[in-house]
Amino acid sequence: DLGATIEVKNGYIYAHAEKLVGTDIYFDQVTVTATENVLMAATLANGTTTIHNAAQEPEISDLCHCLNTMGAKISGIGTSTLIIEGVKHLNGVKHSVCPDRIEAGTYLVAAAITGGSITVKNIRHQSMRATLGKLIEAGADIKTENNSITLDMKGRRPKAVNIKTSAYPNFPTDMQAQFTALNAIADGHSSITETIFENRFMHVPELSRMGADLTLEGNTVVCKGVKSLTGAHLMATDLRASASLVLAGLAAQGTTTIERVYHLDRGYETIEEKLKLLGAQIERVQD
Structure with a gap:
């Protein structure tokens, strides 16, 4: 729609344009990556681009603020309609990326699944309301300050919680696998419905x-929550599934070994070292 010629050939995508031209973009479904790609392309296009049904995740707003600092002209930030007026060029800037709410949520679930406590610093709790709400429903005591979240289970077994993933500000699909692990050892029955991605339950057979x-x-x-899990030899399949297996391993009796943990490194920096700081017995073993 912006005027590029796209060709898919032999597994590669070839894109070409003499100059992109602003237009109206209508997304049938809310999509983070497509919103980001159109945003970046439209900043240097001729004319005005309007994105309808744009994703509203904090990461989208963070990208908009970064681009505006670089000289872009983007309005409607934080809403489902973004208006981008094309500019001739962008300038280099210094920009601090917003804290990773999914990584923070994963560590919060790590404490919840083991009945422990944790304080996560340098995080914007306002962007995590759906996740925090479900942790409170699961029985966690949570306190928030300007840039930190403290969770304390006080040794309690978590309660089962129903989950339905949806676009922000609703419950994030990237926390679905972690809550599946939590519900696996929770008190009670629950259901988790995935509405964003197909085939995103690859962790279920491994947890089983x-x-x-x-x-x-x-x-x-x-x-159907069980009182305890048993350590096993598992295979990681994707980023968040890998994280859920680590969380389950923390709560399980015995030793858990997870293969193909390179998936984890796409979204977590030295996760094993951070979990060690919380008292976990975890090691990364080189093949």
């Missing part, structure tokens, strides 16, 4: 090998 009582029904997994 640890003794989790999970049943897949289409895009929903029905969880």
